[in-house]
Amino acid sequence: MKNPHIWLLAGLVAVYLALSTFEDADRPSLNPVSQRKVAPDFALKDSSGKIVKLSDFRGKVVLLNMWATWCAPCREEIPWFVDFEREFKDRGFTVLGVAMDDRGWDVVQPYIKRHELNYPVTVGDSEVSTIYGGTGALPTTFMIDREGRIARTHVGVAGRHTYKQEIQDLLAPESTE
Amino acid sequence: MIRILAVLSIGIASVSFGQSINALTVAPAAPLRAKVGTTVEAKLQLQVRSGYHVQSNTPSDPYLIALKLTWNAGPLESAGVVYPKPQMEKYSFSDKPLSVFSGNFDVDTKFKVPANATPGPTAVTGKLRYQACNDNMCLPPKTVDVKLQVDIAR
Numbered sequence: 537m538k539n540p541h542i543w544l545l546a547g548l549v550a551v552y553l554a555l556s557t558f559e560d561a562d563r564p565s566l567n568p569v570s571q572r573k574v575a576p577d578f579a580l581k582d583s584s585g586k587i588v589k590l591s592d593f594r595g596k597v598v599l600l601n602m603w604a605t606w607c608a609p610c611r612e613e614i615p616w617f618v619d620f621e622r623e624f625k626d627r628g629f630t631v632l633g634v635a636m637d638d639r640g641w642d643v644v645q646p647y648i649k650r651h652e653l654n655y656p657v658t659v660g661d662s663e664v665s666t667i668y669g670g671t672g673a674l675p676t677t678f679m680i681d682r683e684g685r686i687a688r689t690h691v692g693v694a695g696r697h698t699y700k701q702e703i704q705d706l707l708a709p710e711s712t713e
Numbered sequence: 714m715i716r717i718l719a720v721l722s723i724g725i726a727s728v729s730f731g732q733s734i735n736a737l738t739v740a741p742a743a744p745l746r747a748k749v750g751t752t753v754e755a756k757l758q759l760q761v762r763s764g765y766h767v768q769s770n771t772p773s774d775p776y777l778i779a780l781k782l783t784w785n786a787g788p789l790e791s792a793g794v795v796y797p798k799p800q801m802e803k804y805s806f807s808d809k810p811l812s813v814f815s816g817n818f819d820v821d822t823k824f825k826v827p828a829n830a831t832p833g834p835t836a837v838t839g840k841l842r843y844q845a846c847n848d849n850m851c852l853p854p855k856t857v858d859v860k861l862q863v864d865i866a867r
Contacts, residue, residue: 605776606844607851612806638854643776672734673850692850693806 572685576667580658597629597706598680604636605647609693610675616696621655633657736765736845744862747826757820766813767843769799773811778844778854787837789824
């Protein structure tokens with residue numbers, strides 16, 4: 537044992553790496569199918585006045601994002617969602633945005649236009665918030681599988697990689713087994 | 714170990730967000746003594762929960778919700794609210810620094826005591842609107858009632 541410091545250092549690195557596998561609270565991790573609960577259905581209007589129901593998307597993987605224009609962390613995620621919509625739309629995926637702005641379309645509509653959101657966006661209400669457990673913090677994002685079940689809930693910003701991996705996992709054929 | 718604790722604390726925070734969090738508290742203000750016909754200054758002491766910030770009175774973009782103190786019409790006339798200088802803070806979710814308040818800070822109000830004010834104990838009431846975030850998420854905008862006890866003397 538010529539240099540015990542090297543072994544000590546190696547040991548510390550090993551411990552660090554072991555701990556690192558547990559450190560990422562937002563690492564992609566979907567709930568097992570048996571533990572998933574059905575996402576409550578709702579009907580809200582989009583910017584054109586058309587009724588959008590969550591159940592309209594049954595058979596698709598849905599990233600249900602509750603956000604607001606006043607929520608700066610929410611706004612960081614929007615470009616990611618635009619990219620996901622573009623990349624996965626043809627594989628049976630959609631993003632569905634529910635804006636929780638009190639001022640409604642007056643502020644949401646200009647934001648959608650300015651930032652070129654390419655997925656359906658509705659304006660939420662207290663009823664939707666309540667049936668989803670009271671979205672006390674934004675963003676809150678629900679990853680919903682093709683059978684309309686919540687496979688993962690993220691409160692706060694999750695990483696772009698996390699969302700993308702979960703979308704891919706839910707789109708994979710074995711994800712419903 | 715620190716990393717594990719950090720993950721645990723994130724988990725606990727996430728669970729508790731289903732409930733209402735008070736990210737900002739208003740300290741009970743000392744009663745104000747005011748003489749008829751003068752101008753007095755009242756200090757409202759605010760405390761932002763550790764790890765949180767509130768948007769300042771001059772937020773960095775028009776979508777953000779400004780901190781705003783408004784006083785109802787009453788025995789004293791508000792002659793202007795003075796906010797502290799905002800902090801420009803950079804957060805992981807924003808390319809540019811945001812104009813915010815965090816920690817402890819005061820908001821001052823100048824009140825005119827009308828010449829015809831009735832001497833004796835009274836109160837002025839108002840509302841404080843704010844919107845709080847931490848570096849990962851935001852809480853809905855909130856409006857809280859504020860009250861100042863005033864003793865008007867001749």
